[in-house]
Amino acid sequence: TSEELIFRAALLQGVSPAVLGVGSLALVSGLLFGLPHYGGHPGGPVGVALAGFLGWLACTATLQTGGLAWAWTLHVVLDVVILTIVLAAERVQPEPEQVSG
Secondary structure (H helix, E strand, C coil), X not given: CHHHHHXXXXXXXXXXXXXXXXXXXXXXXXXXXXXXXXXXXXXXXXXXXXXXXXXXXXHHHHHHHCCCHHHHHHHHHHHHHHHHHHXXXXXXXXXXXXXXX
């Protein structure tokens, strides 16, 4: 919820689509949302690109619907999928062998 309020609601309150243009505003939202996800799951450039795409998509949905419901729902669903994958990956990793001295 906080990310949607920061990267969608606050941005759209501060910058009018009439000033920047709808497409440019969605790209700015995607960029601003993607960059902080460099250290996320997945991280690095792939994480930035994926989160940036989500940011663009969420901003486009917000602009088209006039509300945050679709953006928030999409964000929550993707976070649940990512968390499930991360937790599943941790469960299947073998335990490191202990070296006895």
